Amino acid sequence: MGNTVCLFGGCIDQASVGVIEKWGRFEKLAEPGLHFFNPFAGQMLAGVLSTRINSLDVKIETKTKDNVFVQMLCSIQYRVVKQNADDAFYELQNPREQIQAYVFDVVRAVVPKMNLDELFEQKGEVAKHVLEELAKVMGEYGYSIEHILMVDIIPDPAVRKAMNEINAAQRLQLASVYKGEAEKILQVKKAEAEAESKYLGGVGVARQRQAITDGLRENILNFSNKVEGTSSKEIMDLIMVTQYFDTIRDLGSQSNNTTVFIPHGPGHVRDISDQLRNGLMEAKSANLDGN
Template sequence: MISTILTAVIVVFGLIILFSGIFTVKQQTAAILERFGKFQRISNSGLHFKVPVIDQIAGRINLKVQQLDVLVETKTKDDVFVKLKISVQFQVIQTRVYDAFYKLENSHDQITSYVFDVVRAEVPKMKLDDVFERKDDIAIAVKRELNEAMEEYGYDIIKTLVTDIDPDVQVKAAMNRINASEREKVAAEYEAEAERIKIVAKARAEAESKRLQGQGIADQRREIARGLEESVDVLNNVGINSQEASALIVVTQHYDTLQSLGEETQSNLILLPNSPQTGSDMLNNMIASFTASNQIGEAMKKGNALREQKRKEKQEKKKRQLPPDLPTEDEENNREE
Protein backbone atom coordinates (compact mmCIF):
# COMPACT_ATOMS: atom_id res chain seq x y z
CA MET A 1 0.00 0.00 0.00
CA ILE A 2 2.78 2.39 0.90
CA SER A 3 4.72 1.47 -2.22
CA THR A 4 1.70 2.16 -4.36
CA ILE A 5 1.25 5.61 -2.89
CA LEU A 6 4.94 6.34 -3.26
CA THR A 7 4.83 5.28 -6.88
CA ALA A 8 1.87 7.54 -7.58
CA VAL A 9 3.62 10.48 -5.93
CA ILE A 10 6.74 9.91 -7.98
CA VAL A 11 4.70 9.70 -11.19
CA VAL A 12 2.85 12.91 -10.39
CA PHE A 13 6.07 14.67 -9.48
CA GLY A 14 7.66 13.42 -12.70
CA LEU A 15 4.75 14.72 -14.76
CA ILE A 16 4.98 18.11 -13.09
CA ILE A 17 8.68 18.32 -13.82
CA LEU A 18 8.06 17.19 -17.38
CA PHE A 19 5.37 19.73 -18.03
CA SER A 20 7.47 22.50 -16.46
CA GLY A 21 9.92 21.99 -19.29
CA ILE A 22 7.28 22.89 -21.90
CA PHE A 23 6.37 26.56 -22.54
CA THR A 24 4.83 28.69 -25.31
CA VAL A 25 5.69 32.14 -26.59
CA LYS A 26 2.98 34.42 -28.06
CA GLN A 27 3.16 36.09 -31.44
CA GLN A 28 5.27 39.28 -31.56
CA THR A 29 6.89 38.30 -28.26
CA ALA A 30 10.35 36.99 -27.37
CA ALA A 31 11.27 34.97 -24.28
CA ILE A 32 14.76 35.09 -22.68
CA LEU A 33 16.00 31.81 -21.13
CA GLU A 34 18.71 31.65 -18.47
CA ARG A 35 20.54 28.64 -17.04
CA PHE A 36 21.68 29.12 -13.50
CA GLY A 37 21.36 32.87 -13.97
CA LYS A 38 23.35 32.98 -17.20
CA PHE A 39 21.83 33.87 -20.58
CA GLN A 40 21.02 30.73 -22.55
CA ARG A 41 18.97 31.65 -25.58
CA ILE A 42 16.06 33.69 -27.01
CA SER A 43 12.86 31.87 -27.92
CA ASN A 44 10.44 33.40 -30.41
CA SER A 45 6.74 32.64 -30.88
CA GLY A 46 5.64 28.99 -30.74
CA LEU A 47 6.06 25.85 -28.56
CA HIS A 48 9.44 25.37 -26.88
CA PHE A 49 11.19 23.04 -24.44
CA LYS A 50 13.64 23.75 -21.65
CA VAL A 51 15.42 21.73 -19.07
CA PRO A 52 13.20 21.60 -16.04
CA VAL A 53 14.49 23.27 -12.89
CA ILE A 54 17.78 24.12 -14.61
CA ASP A 55 16.50 26.51 -17.32
CA GLN A 56 14.36 29.48 -16.29
CA ILE A 57 12.44 32.10 -18.30
CA ALA A 58 14.08 35.35 -17.21
CA GLY A 59 11.51 37.53 -18.96
CA ARG A 60 9.50 38.27 -22.03
CA ILE A 61 9.83 41.28 -24.38
CA ASN A 62 7.02 42.74 -26.45
CA LEU A 63 8.02 43.08 -30.12
CA LYS A 64 4.95 45.09 -31.12
CA VAL A 65 5.01 48.77 -31.94
CA GLN A 66 4.41 50.62 -28.70
CA GLN A 67 3.47 54.23 -28.03
CA LEU A 68 4.53 56.39 -25.14
CA ASP A 69 2.87 59.77 -24.48
CA VAL A 70 5.10 62.31 -22.76
CA LEU A 71 3.72 65.61 -21.41
CA VAL A 72 6.40 68.30 -21.28
CA GLU A 73 6.00 71.80 -19.82
CA THR A 74 8.47 74.40 -21.02
CA LYS A 75 8.85 78.10 -21.82
CA THR A 76 8.99 79.76 -25.23
CA LYS A 77 11.27 82.55 -26.38
CA ASP A 78 8.61 85.17 -25.61
CA ASP A 79 8.28 83.87 -22.00
CA VAL A 80 5.04 81.92 -22.44
CA PHE A 81 4.69 78.63 -20.57
CA VAL A 82 3.28 75.90 -22.76
CA LYS A 83 2.59 72.18 -22.39
CA LEU A 84 3.48 69.86 -25.27
CA LYS A 85 2.27 66.30 -25.63
CA ILE A 86 4.85 64.20 -27.49
CA SER A 87 3.79 60.75 -28.73
CA VAL A 88 6.74 58.40 -29.34
CA GLN A 89 6.18 55.21 -31.34
CA PHE A 90 8.97 52.69 -30.80
CA GLN A 91 9.73 48.98 -31.25
CA VAL A 92 12.32 46.46 -30.09
CA ILE A 93 14.63 45.35 -32.90
CA GLN A 94 14.16 41.58 -33.24
CA THR A 95 17.85 40.95 -33.83
CA ARG A 96 18.78 42.91 -30.69
CA VAL A 97 16.44 41.51 -28.07
CA TYR A 98 19.44 40.73 -25.86
CA ASP A 99 20.47 44.40 -25.71
CA ALA A 100 16.90 45.55 -25.11
CA PHE A 101 16.50 43.14 -22.18
CA TYR A 102 19.87 43.34 -20.47
CA LYS A 103 21.18 46.82 -21.23
CA LEU A 104 18.10 48.88 -20.34
CA GLU A 105 16.12 48.54 -17.16
CA ASN A 106 13.16 50.80 -18.02
CA SER A 107 12.75 51.91 -21.62
CA HIS A 108 9.82 54.27 -20.86
CA ASP A 109 11.78 56.30 -18.33
CA GLN A 110 14.75 56.48 -20.70
CA ILE A 111 12.63 57.73 -23.62
CA THR A 112 10.85 60.24 -21.36
CA SER A 113 14.15 61.71 -20.22
CA TYR A 114 15.39 62.22 -23.78
CA VAL A 115 12.08 63.79 -24.84
CA PHE A 116 12.24 66.29 -21.96
CA ASP A 117 15.84 67.13 -22.82
CA VAL A 118 15.19 67.75 -26.53
CA VAL A 119 11.93 69.66 -26.13
CA ARG A 120 13.33 71.96 -23.44
CA ALA A 121 16.30 72.64 -25.68
CA GLU A 122 14.32 73.38 -28.87
CA VAL A 123 11.16 75.19 -27.74
CA PRO A 124 12.90 78.06 -25.83
CA LYS A 125 14.43 79.07 -29.18
CA MET A 126 10.97 79.70 -30.69
CA LYS A 127 8.14 82.14 -30.09
CA LEU A 128 4.70 80.81 -29.30
CA ASP A 129 3.40 81.26 -32.84
CA ASP A 130 6.49 79.50 -34.20
CA VAL A 131 5.85 76.53 -31.89
CA PHE A 132 2.48 75.99 -33.56
CA GLU A 133 3.91 76.50 -37.05
CA ARG A 134 7.08 74.42 -36.57
CA LYS A 135 5.83 71.53 -34.48
CA ASP A 136 7.09 69.14 -37.16
CA ASP A 137 10.61 70.48 -36.61
CA ILE A 138 10.28 69.69 -32.91
CA ALA A 139 9.10 66.15 -33.70
CA ILE A 140 12.00 65.59 -36.11
CA ALA A 141 14.53 66.83 -33.52
CA VAL A 142 13.08 64.48 -30.87
CA LYS A 143 13.19 61.50 -33.24
CA ARG A 144 16.77 62.21 -34.30
CA GLU A 145 17.98 62.41 -30.70
CA LEU A 146 16.05 59.31 -29.62
CA ASN A 147 17.30 57.24 -32.56
CA GLU A 148 20.89 58.02 -31.72
CA ALA A 149 20.39 57.19 -28.04
CA MET A 150 17.98 54.23 -28.12
CA GLU A 151 19.58 52.30 -31.00
CA GLU A 152 22.38 51.35 -28.64
CA TYR A 153 19.83 49.62 -26.42
CA GLY A 154 18.13 47.71 -29.24
CA TYR A 155 15.15 50.04 -29.75
CA ASP A 156 14.00 51.55 -33.03
CA ILE A 157 12.14 54.90 -32.89
CA ILE A 158 9.54 54.65 -35.65
CA LYS A 159 7.88 58.05 -35.37
CA THR A 160 7.49 60.99 -33.02
CA LEU A 161 4.45 63.28 -33.08
CA VAL A 162 3.61 66.56 -31.36
CA THR A 163 -0.04 65.76 -30.74
CA ASP A 164 -1.00 68.71 -28.53
CA ILE A 165 0.22 72.24 -27.74
CA ASP A 166 -1.50 73.75 -24.74
CA PRO A 167 -0.49 77.29 -23.66
CA ASP A 168 -1.56 78.86 -20.40
CA VAL A 169 -5.28 79.59 -20.01
CA GLN A 170 -4.79 83.36 -19.98
CA VAL A 171 -2.59 83.17 -23.06
CA LYS A 172 -5.22 81.17 -24.93
CA ALA A 173 -7.89 83.67 -23.93
CA ALA A 174 -5.70 86.54 -25.20
CA MET A 175 -5.06 84.68 -28.47
CA ASN A 176 -8.78 84.09 -28.89
CA ARG A 177 -9.47 87.80 -28.30
CA ILE A 178 -6.83 88.75 -30.89
CA ASN A 179 -8.34 86.32 -33.38
CA ALA A 180 -11.84 87.62 -32.69
CA SER A 181 -10.66 91.23 -33.10
CA GLU A 182 -9.02 90.42 -36.42
CA ARG A 183 -12.17 88.74 -37.67
CA GLU A 184 -14.31 91.67 -36.49
CA LYS A 185 -11.95 94.04 -38.30
CA VAL A 186 -12.28 92.05 -41.54
CA ALA A 187 -16.06 91.89 -41.10
CA ALA A 188 -16.21 95.67 -40.55
CA GLU A 189 -14.15 96.25 -43.69
CA TYR A 190 -16.49 94.04 -45.74
CA GLU A 191 -19.56 95.74 -44.25
CA ALA A 192 -18.13 99.19 -45.01
CA GLU A 193 -17.34 98.13 -48.57
CA ALA A 194 -20.86 96.77 -49.00
CA GLU A 195 -22.33 100.00 -47.61
CA ARG A 196 -20.14 102.04 -49.96
CA ILE A 197 -21.29 99.96 -52.93
CA LYS A 198 -24.94 100.49 -51.92
CA ILE A 199 -24.43 104.25 -51.52
CA VAL A 200 -22.69 104.52 -54.89
CA ALA A 201 -25.37 102.43 -56.59
CA LYS A 202 -28.11 104.52 -54.97
CA ALA A 203 -26.40 107.77 -56.01
CA ARG A 204 -26.02 106.50 -59.57
CA ALA A 205 -29.68 105.46 -59.63
CA GLU A 206 -30.77 108.87 -58.32
CA ALA A 207 -28.56 110.65 -60.85
CA GLU A 208 -29.96 108.55 -63.67
CA SER A 209 -33.51 109.15 -62.38
CA LYS A 210 -33.00 112.92 -62.24
CA ARG A 211 -31.38 112.88 -65.66
CA LEU A 212 -34.35 111.05 -67.13
CA GLN A 213 -36.73 113.30 -65.19
CA GLY A 214 -34.99 116.41 -66.52
CA GLN A 215 -35.04 114.98 -70.01
CA GLY A 216 -38.75 114.29 -69.62
CA ILE A 217 -39.42 117.83 -68.40
CA ALA A 218 -37.36 119.25 -71.27
CA ASP A 219 -39.28 117.12 -73.77
CA GLN A 220 -42.54 118.21 -72.17
CA ARG A 221 -41.64 121.87 -72.37
CA ARG A 222 -40.43 121.43 -75.93
CA GLU A 223 -43.75 119.90 -76.90
CA ILE A 224 -45.65 122.64 -75.03
CA ALA A 225 -43.66 125.31 -76.88
CA ARG A 226 -44.26 123.54 -80.16
CA GLY A 227 -47.98 123.36 -79.37
CA LEU A 228 -48.05 127.05 -78.47
CA GLU A 229 -46.22 127.89 -81.69
CA GLU A 230 -48.76 125.94 -83.71
CA SER A 231 -51.61 127.62 -81.80
CA VAL A 232 -50.17 131.07 -82.53
CA ASP A 233 -49.80 130.18 -86.23
CA VAL A 234 -53.44 129.05 -86.36
CA LEU A 235 -54.61 132.27 -84.71
CA ASN A 236 -52.45 134.36 -87.03
CA ASN A 237 -54.11 132.67 -89.98
CA VAL A 238 -57.51 133.98 -88.80
CA GLY A 239 -56.29 137.58 -88.43
CA ILE A 240 -55.15 137.63 -84.78
CA ASN A 241 -51.66 139.02 -84.24
CA SER A 242 -48.99 137.35 -82.10
CA GLN A 243 -49.55 139.49 -79.00
CA GLU A 244 -53.28 138.93 -78.97
CA ALA A 245 -52.80 135.22 -79.68
CA SER A 246 -50.34 134.86 -76.78
CA ALA A 247 -52.70 136.66 -74.45
CA LEU A 248 -55.61 134.50 -75.57
CA ILE A 249 -53.61 131.33 -74.99
CA VAL A 250 -52.57 132.45 -71.48
CA VAL A 251 -56.17 133.28 -70.56
CA THR A 252 -57.34 129.95 -71.92
CA GLN A 253 -54.70 128.10 -69.86
CA HIS A 254 -55.78 130.09 -66.79
CA TYR A 255 -59.37 128.92 -67.10
CA ASP A 256 -58.25 125.37 -67.88
CA THR A 257 -56.25 125.39 -64.64
CA LEU A 258 -59.30 126.62 -62.70
CA GLN A 259 -61.39 123.88 -64.23
CA SER A 260 -58.85 121.15 -63.33
CA LEU A 261 -58.70 122.46 -59.74
CA GLY A 262 -62.49 122.36 -59.52
CA GLU A 263 -62.52 118.69 -60.56
CA GLU A 264 -60.32 117.73 -57.57
CA THR A 265 -62.67 117.12 -54.63
CA GLN A 266 -59.93 116.66 -51.99
CA SER A 267 -57.54 119.40 -53.08
CA ASN A 268 -56.45 122.07 -50.59
CA LEU A 269 -54.85 124.26 -53.28
CA ILE A 270 -56.17 127.84 -53.60
CA LEU A 271 -55.26 129.91 -56.67
CA LEU A 272 -54.81 133.62 -55.90
CA PRO A 273 -56.18 135.92 -57.24
CA ASN A 274 -59.30 133.93 -58.02
CA SER A 275 -62.13 136.16 -59.26
CA PRO A 276 -64.07 136.56 -62.53
CA GLN A 277 -62.14 139.76 -63.22
CA THR A 278 -58.82 137.94 -63.04
CA GLY A 279 -58.85 136.75 -66.64
CA SER A 280 -59.65 140.23 -67.98
CA ASP A 281 -57.05 141.90 -65.80
CA MET A 282 -54.47 139.34 -66.86
CA LEU A 283 -55.24 139.93 -70.52
CA ASN A 284 -55.02 143.72 -70.13
CA ASN A 285 -51.79 143.48 -68.18
CA MET A 286 -50.27 141.21 -70.79
CA ILE A 287 -51.24 143.52 -73.65
CA ALA A 288 -49.86 146.52 -71.74
CA SER A 289 -46.66 144.59 -71.02
CA PHE A 290 -46.24 143.59 -74.68
CA THR A 291 -46.85 147.19 -75.79
CA ALA A 292 -44.42 148.57 -73.24
CA SER A 293 -41.79 146.02 -74.11
CA ASN A 294 -42.12 146.82 -77.83
CA GLN A 295 -41.76 150.54 -77.10
CA ILE A 296 -38.72 149.97 -74.94
CA GLY A 297 -37.22 147.71 -77.61
CA GLU A 298 -37.73 150.34 -80.31
CA ALA A 299 -36.23 153.03 -78.10
CA MET A 300 -33.20 150.85 -77.38
CA LYS A 301 -32.72 150.18 -81.09
CA LYS A 302 -32.87 153.94 -81.88
CA GLY A 303 -30.43 154.71 -79.05
CA ASN A 304 -27.99 152.07 -80.26
CA ALA A 305 -28.19 153.35 -83.84
CA LEU A 306 -27.58 156.94 -82.66
CA ARG A 307 -24.55 155.91 -80.59
CA GLU A 308 -23.12 153.93 -83.51
CA GLN A 309 -23.53 156.98 -85.81
CA LYS A 310 -21.80 159.27 -83.31
CA ARG A 311 -18.93 156.82 -82.96
CA LYS A 312 -18.38 156.70 -86.69
CA GLU A 313 -18.50 160.51 -86.97
CA LYS A 314 -15.94 160.80 -84.19
CA GLN A 315 -13.59 158.38 -85.95
CA GLU A 316 -13.88 160.33 -89.23
CA LYS A 317 -13.14 163.56 -87.41
CA LYS A 318 -10.00 162.13 -85.84
CA LYS A 319 -8.76 160.97 -89.24
CA ARG A 320 -9.17 164.49 -90.67
CA GLN A 321 -7.28 166.13 -87.79
CA LEU A 322 -4.19 163.80 -88.01
CA PRO A 323 -0.95 165.51 -89.51
CA PRO A 324 0.58 164.12 -92.74
CA ASP A 325 3.04 161.26 -92.38
CA LEU A 326 6.63 162.40 -91.70
CA PRO A 327 9.34 161.20 -94.15
CA THR A 328 11.47 158.33 -93.00
CA GLU A 329 15.31 158.53 -92.60
CA ASP A 330 15.91 156.78 -95.95
CA GLU A 331 13.72 159.30 -97.74
CA GLU A 332 15.71 162.21 -96.14
CA ASN A 333 19.01 160.66 -97.30
CA ASN A 334 17.71 160.30 -100.83
CA ARG A 335 16.65 163.94 -100.92
CA GLU A 336 20.12 165.15 -99.77
CA GLU A 337 21.81 163.14 -102.53
Protein backbone atom coordinates in the same frame (compact mmCIF):
# COMPACT_ATOMS: atom_id res chain seq x y z
CA MET B 1 2.09 37.51 -20.75
CA GLY B 2 0.54 34.29 -21.88
CA ASN B 3 3.84 32.44 -21.94
CA THR B 4 3.91 29.01 -20.33
CA VAL B 5 7.20 28.07 -18.67
CA CYS B 6 8.16 24.92 -16.80
CA LEU B 7 11.41 23.47 -15.64
CA PHE B 8 12.09 21.46 -18.79
CA GLY B 9 10.33 23.57 -21.43
CA GLY B 10 8.36 26.66 -22.31
CA CYS B 11 5.93 28.01 -24.86
CA ILE B 12 6.61 31.49 -26.29
CA ASP B 13 3.67 33.35 -27.82
CA GLN B 14 3.55 34.98 -31.23
CA ALA B 15 5.04 38.52 -31.41
CA SER B 16 7.34 37.68 -28.51
CA VAL B 17 10.94 36.57 -28.13
CA GLY B 18 12.50 34.52 -25.34
CA VAL B 19 15.90 35.03 -23.71
CA ILE B 20 17.67 31.78 -22.87
CA GLU B 21 20.55 31.67 -20.39
CA LYS B 22 23.08 28.99 -19.59
CA TRP B 23 24.62 29.00 -16.15
CA GLY B 24 23.40 32.58 -15.71
CA ARG B 25 24.87 33.90 -18.95
CA PHE B 26 23.01 34.81 -22.15
CA GLU B 27 23.07 31.98 -24.66
CA LYS B 28 20.51 32.73 -27.41
CA LEU B 29 17.11 34.15 -28.35
CA ALA B 30 14.11 31.87 -28.66
CA GLU B 31 11.53 32.27 -31.44
CA PRO B 32 7.78 31.88 -30.75
CA GLY B 33 6.74 28.28 -30.16
CA LEU B 34 7.52 25.38 -27.84
CA HIS B 35 11.07 25.07 -26.52
CA PHE B 36 12.75 22.46 -24.28
CA PHE B 37 15.56 23.22 -21.86
CA ASN B 38 18.16 21.08 -20.09
CA PRO B 39 18.28 22.29 -16.51
CA PHE B 40 21.02 19.82 -15.73
CA ALA B 41 23.26 21.68 -18.18
CA GLY B 42 22.34 25.03 -16.60
CA GLN B 43 19.96 26.02 -19.40
CA MET B 44 16.83 28.06 -18.59
CA LEU B 45 14.38 30.63 -19.99
CA ALA B 46 15.40 33.92 -18.34
CA GLY B 47 12.55 36.00 -19.68
CA VAL B 48 10.22 36.91 -22.56
CA LEU B 49 9.96 40.26 -24.33
CA SER B 50 7.05 41.40 -26.49
CA THR B 51 7.90 42.76 -29.94
CA ARG B 52 4.55 44.51 -30.28
CA ILE B 53 4.39 48.30 -30.62
CA ASN B 54 3.96 50.06 -27.29
CA SER B 55 2.64 53.57 -26.79
CA LEU B 56 3.86 56.06 -24.23
CA ASP B 57 2.17 59.42 -23.60
CA VAL B 58 4.40 62.12 -22.17
CA LYS B 59 3.19 65.50 -20.91
CA ILE B 60 5.88 68.19 -20.91
CA GLU B 61 5.66 71.70 -19.52
CA THR B 62 8.02 74.22 -21.05
CA LYS B 63 8.09 77.80 -22.29
CA THR B 64 8.52 79.42 -25.67
CA LYS B 65 10.89 82.12 -26.87
CA ASP B 66 8.29 84.81 -26.06
CA ASN B 67 8.03 83.52 -22.48
CA VAL B 68 4.68 81.74 -22.81
CA PHE B 69 4.36 78.59 -20.72
CA VAL B 70 2.80 75.69 -22.59
CA GLN B 71 2.03 72.05 -21.95
CA MET B 72 2.77 69.62 -24.77
CA LEU B 73 1.29 66.16 -25.02
CA CYS B 74 3.59 63.83 -26.91
CA SER B 75 2.76 60.26 -27.96
CA ILE B 76 5.71 57.91 -28.60
CA GLN B 77 5.30 54.55 -30.28
CA TYR B 78 8.22 52.15 -29.77
CA ARG B 79 9.00 48.46 -29.93
CA VAL B 80 11.73 45.95 -29.10
CA VAL B 81 13.96 45.10 -32.07
CA LYS B 82 13.75 41.35 -32.35
CA GLN B 83 17.38 40.85 -33.33
CA ASN B 84 18.59 42.99 -30.39
CA ALA B 85 16.17 41.72 -27.77
CA ASP B 86 19.07 40.68 -25.51
CA ASP B 87 20.24 44.32 -25.33
CA ALA B 88 16.70 45.44 -24.45
CA PHE B 89 16.49 42.73 -21.78
CA TYR B 90 19.82 43.34 -20.10
CA GLU B 91 20.70 46.99 -20.75
CA LEU B 92 17.56 48.87 -19.66
CA GLN B 93 15.61 48.16 -16.52
CA ASN B 94 12.85 50.74 -17.18
CA PRO B 95 12.70 51.83 -20.84
CA ARG B 96 9.61 54.02 -20.33
CA GLU B 97 11.37 56.26 -17.85
CA GLN B 98 14.41 56.47 -20.11
CA ILE B 99 12.29 57.49 -23.13
CA GLN B 100 10.41 60.06 -21.08
CA ALA B 101 13.65 61.61 -19.82
CA TYR B 102 15.03 62.02 -23.36
CA VAL B 103 11.72 63.51 -24.59
CA PHE B 104 11.83 66.09 -21.80
CA ASP B 105 15.42 66.95 -22.64
CA VAL B 106 14.89 67.41 -26.40
CA VAL B 107 11.58 69.31 -26.16
CA ARG B 108 12.94 71.72 -23.56
CA ALA B 109 15.95 72.35 -25.78
CA VAL B 110 13.98 72.99 -29.00
CA VAL B 111 10.77 74.76 -27.93
CA PRO B 112 12.47 77.76 -26.19
CA LYS B 113 13.90 78.71 -29.61
CA MET B 114 10.41 79.21 -31.08
CA ASN B 115 7.65 81.76 -30.57
CA LEU B 116 4.19 80.49 -29.68
CA ASP B 117 2.87 80.95 -33.22
CA GLU B 118 5.93 79.21 -34.66
CA LEU B 119 5.43 76.32 -32.25
CA PHE B 120 1.88 75.73 -33.49
CA GLU B 121 3.05 75.96 -37.10
CA GLN B 122 6.18 73.81 -36.68
CA LYS B 123 5.16 71.20 -34.13
CA GLY B 124 6.11 68.59 -36.73
CA GLU B 125 9.70 69.90 -36.57
CA VAL B 126 9.71 69.40 -32.80
CA ALA B 127 8.50 65.82 -33.26
CA LYS B 128 11.22 65.28 -35.87
CA HIS B 129 13.94 66.43 -33.47
CA VAL B 130 12.63 64.15 -30.74
CA LEU B 131 12.43 61.19 -33.13
CA GLU B 132 16.01 61.66 -34.35
CA GLU B 133 17.42 61.92 -30.83
CA LEU B 134 15.42 59.00 -29.42
CA ALA B 135 16.13 56.75 -32.40
CA LYS B 136 19.86 57.32 -31.98
CA VAL B 137 19.91 56.73 -28.22
CA MET B 138 17.32 53.97 -27.82
CA GLY B 139 18.69 52.04 -30.80
CA GLU B 140 21.77 51.26 -28.69
CA TYR B 141 19.51 49.55 -26.14
CA GLY B 142 17.63 47.39 -28.63
CA TYR B 143 14.56 49.62 -29.05
CA SER B 144 13.13 51.10 -32.23
CA ILE B 145 11.17 54.38 -32.17
CA GLU B 146 8.38 53.96 -34.73
CA HIS B 147 6.45 57.23 -34.55
CA ILE B 148 6.28 60.39 -32.47
CA LEU B 149 3.21 62.62 -32.53
CA MET B 150 2.76 66.02 -30.92
CA VAL B 151 -0.85 65.42 -29.99
CA ASP B 152 -1.65 68.75 -28.35
CA ILE B 153 -0.17 72.12 -27.40
CA ILE B 154 -1.93 73.75 -24.46
CA PRO B 155 -0.94 77.35 -23.62
CA ASP B 156 -1.77 78.99 -20.32
CA PRO B 157 -5.53 79.82 -20.06
CA ALA B 158 -4.80 83.56 -19.83
CA VAL B 159 -2.72 83.36 -23.02
CA ARG B 160 -5.46 81.46 -24.84
CA LYS B 161 -8.01 84.08 -23.80
CA ALA B 162 -5.73 86.88 -25.04
CA MET B 163 -5.18 85.06 -28.35
CA ASN B 164 -8.93 84.65 -28.82
CA GLU B 165 -9.49 88.34 -28.07
CA ILE B 166 -6.80 89.36 -30.58
CA ASN B 167 -8.36 87.11 -33.21
CA ALA B 168 -11.83 88.51 -32.49
CA ALA B 169 -10.54 92.10 -32.72
CA GLN B 170 -8.88 91.39 -36.06
CA ARG B 171 -12.08 89.87 -37.43
CA LEU B 172 -14.12 92.85 -36.20
CA GLN B 173 -11.66 95.20 -37.88
CA LEU B 174 -11.93 93.26 -41.13
CA ALA B 175 -15.73 93.28 -40.85
CA SER B 176 -15.68 97.07 -40.36
CA VAL B 177 -13.57 97.47 -43.51
CA TYR B 178 -16.01 95.35 -45.53
CA LYS B 179 -18.98 97.22 -44.06
CA GLY B 180 -17.41 100.59 -44.97
CA GLU B 181 -16.73 99.42 -48.52
CA ALA B 182 -20.33 98.23 -48.83
CA GLU B 183 -21.70 101.56 -47.56
CA LYS B 184 -19.40 103.40 -49.97
CA ILE B 185 -20.70 101.35 -52.90
CA LEU B 186 -24.31 101.98 -51.82
CA GLN B 187 -23.72 105.74 -51.60
CA VAL B 188 -22.01 105.82 -54.99
CA LYS B 189 -24.81 103.82 -56.59
CA LYS B 190 -27.42 106.01 -54.92
CA ALA B 191 -25.69 109.17 -56.19
CA GLU B 192 -25.45 107.69 -59.68
CA ALA B 193 -29.15 106.78 -59.56
CA GLU B 194 -30.11 110.30 -58.41
CA ALA B 195 -27.97 111.87 -61.13
CA GLU B 196 -29.55 109.62 -63.76
CA SER B 197 -33.02 110.39 -62.38
CA LYS B 198 -32.39 114.13 -62.48
CA TYR B 199 -30.97 113.86 -65.99
CA LEU B 200 -33.99 111.92 -67.22
CA GLY B 201 -36.28 114.35 -65.40
CA GLY B 202 -34.58 117.25 -67.15
CA VAL B 203 -34.92 115.52 -70.48
CA GLY B 204 -38.61 114.99 -69.77
CA VAL B 205 -39.16 118.64 -68.82
CA ALA B 206 -37.29 119.80 -71.91
CA ARG B 207 -39.39 117.55 -74.13
CA GLN B 208 -42.56 118.75 -72.40
CA ARG B 209 -41.67 122.39 -72.98
CA GLN B 210 -40.71 121.66 -76.54
CA ALA B 211 -44.07 119.96 -77.09
CA ILE B 212 -45.88 122.96 -75.52
CA THR B 213 -43.93 125.35 -77.71
CA ASP B 214 -44.67 123.32 -80.84
CA GLY B 215 -48.34 123.12 -79.90
CA LEU B 216 -48.62 126.87 -79.30
CA ARG B 217 -46.89 127.64 -82.56
CA GLU B 218 -49.21 125.29 -84.43
CA ASN B 219 -52.29 126.81 -82.74
CA ILE B 220 -51.16 130.33 -83.57
CA LEU B 221 -50.54 129.42 -87.21
CA ASN B 222 -53.90 127.64 -87.53
CA PHE B 223 -55.78 130.51 -85.85
CA SER B 224 -54.06 133.11 -88.05
CA ASN B 225 -54.98 131.21 -91.20
CA LYS B 226 -58.61 130.73 -90.22
CA VAL B 227 -59.29 134.13 -88.62
CA GLU B 228 -57.95 136.95 -90.75
CA GLY B 229 -56.80 140.20 -89.19
CA THR B 230 -55.66 138.72 -85.87
CA SER B 231 -52.17 139.32 -84.58
CA SER B 232 -49.94 136.91 -82.77
CA LYS B 233 -50.29 138.94 -79.56
CA GLU B 234 -54.08 138.64 -79.61
CA ILE B 235 -53.88 134.92 -80.24
CA MET B 236 -51.44 134.45 -77.33
CA ASP B 237 -53.73 136.43 -75.01
CA LEU B 238 -56.64 134.24 -76.00
CA ILE B 239 -54.63 131.04 -75.38
CA MET B 240 -53.46 132.32 -71.99
CA VAL B 241 -57.04 133.10 -70.93
CA THR B 242 -58.14 129.63 -72.07
CA GLN B 243 -55.33 127.97 -70.14
CA TYR B 244 -56.16 130.11 -67.10
CA PHE B 245 -59.79 128.99 -66.99
CA ASP B 246 -58.80 125.36 -67.59
CA THR B 247 -56.49 125.52 -64.57
CA ILE B 248 -59.21 127.03 -62.37
CA ARG B 249 -61.60 124.29 -63.45
CA ASP B 250 -59.07 121.52 -62.66
CA LEU B 251 -58.41 122.93 -59.22
CA GLY B 252 -62.09 123.05 -58.43
CA SER B 253 -62.90 119.56 -59.69
CA GLN B 254 -60.32 117.67 -57.58
CA SER B 255 -60.54 117.95 -53.78
CA ASN B 256 -57.20 116.28 -53.04
CA ASN B 257 -55.09 118.88 -54.85
CA THR B 258 -52.89 121.29 -52.92
CA THR B 259 -54.24 124.70 -53.89
CA VAL B 260 -52.05 127.80 -54.14
CA PHE B 261 -54.07 131.04 -54.04
CA ILE B 262 -52.94 133.69 -56.52
CA PRO B 263 -54.49 137.05 -57.47
CA HIS B 264 -57.66 136.18 -59.35
CA GLY B 265 -59.16 138.00 -62.26
CA PRO B 266 -59.00 138.10 -66.06
CA GLY B 267 -56.82 141.20 -65.93
CA HIS B 268 -54.05 139.28 -64.26
CA VAL B 269 -53.82 137.01 -67.26
CA ARG B 270 -52.76 140.02 -69.32
CA ASP B 271 -50.14 140.89 -66.68
CA ILE B 272 -48.72 137.38 -66.85
CA SER B 273 -48.67 137.53 -70.63
CA ASP B 274 -46.87 140.87 -70.55
CA GLN B 275 -44.31 139.54 -68.11
CA LEU B 276 -43.58 136.53 -70.30
CA ARG B 277 -43.30 138.69 -73.39
CA ASN B 278 -40.99 141.16 -71.67
CA GLY B 279 -38.80 138.37 -70.40
CA LEU B 280 -38.44 136.89 -73.85
CA MET B 281 -37.63 140.28 -75.37
CA GLU B 282 -35.01 141.00 -72.69
CA ALA B 283 -33.38 137.62 -73.25
CA LYS B 284 -33.31 138.23 -76.99
CA SER B 285 -31.82 141.70 -76.47
CA ALA B 286 -29.14 140.30 -74.16
CA ASN B 287 -28.17 137.70 -76.78
CA LEU B 288 -27.89 140.39 -79.47
CA ASP B 289 -25.71 142.59 -77.23
CA GLY B 290 -23.47 139.67 -76.41
CA ASN B 291 -22.91 138.92 -80.07
